[in-house]
Amino acid sequence: MSYAVDFETVSTVGLESSPVAPALAGLRANEARYFKNKYDHVFTVEPASEAAATIDWVHRILKEERDIVIASRPLEATEFEVDGIRMAYVFYESGLSVNVMYTLAESGKRAVGFKLSDGMEVPAELGAFKFARQKSKLAGTIRGSYFVIKNEY
Numbered sequence: 001m002s003y004a005v006d007f008e009t010v011s012t013v014g015l016e017s018s019p020v021a022p023a024l025a026g027l028r029a030n031e032a033r034y035f036k037n038k039y040d041h042v043f044t045v046e047p048a049s050e051a052a053a054t055i056d057w058v059h060r061i062l063k064e065e066r067d068i069v070i071a072s073r074p075l076e077a078t079e080f081e082v083d084g085i086r087m088a089y090v091f092y093e094s095g096l097s098v099n100v101m102y103t104l105a106e107s108g109k110r111a112v113g114f115k116l117s118d119g120m121e122v123p124a125e126l127g128a129f130k131f132a133r134q135k136s137k138l139a140g141t142i143r144g145s146y147f148v149i150k151n152e153y
Helices: 021-039 052-066
Strands: 044-047 074-082 085-092 096-103 110-116 132-136 140-148
Touching: 021 074, 021 085, 021 096, 021 132, 021 140, 052 074, 052 085, 052 096, 052 110
Parallel strands: none
Antiparallel strands: 044 074, 074 085, 085 096, 096 110, 110 140, 132 140
16 A cells, blocks of 8 residues: 655554654655655655566666665565656665666766665665765654766666
């Protein structure tokens, strides 16, 4: 069952098994607020069991681009298109959020972003990345990094 993320009242619905559930919920709400304010898009997630195609697409990009396999279990995912950009998000039990920004135009920007919830350690599979810090009223301190996608997906 899909869930429209409310950034006014942050809820851990769907994320309860995460050891950093409140911080992960804040991170998810932060993304929902961004897409509502910038694109007037309602950020709706669904359980990982219902979002296999999205999760497989994100995992394929991680594996083929950088040989990364996320060790944590996916809890939720979403995929949508705004302004000619295909967006996909996967939220993991560890508190990790992975997003793919894939511009559909031939020479557009394409990247994978990683965000770490407040209170989680950097996963071993992402140890090579440098993470910048950003403050968020909804999520506390978010640490983020990214890489540019080179191939077609």
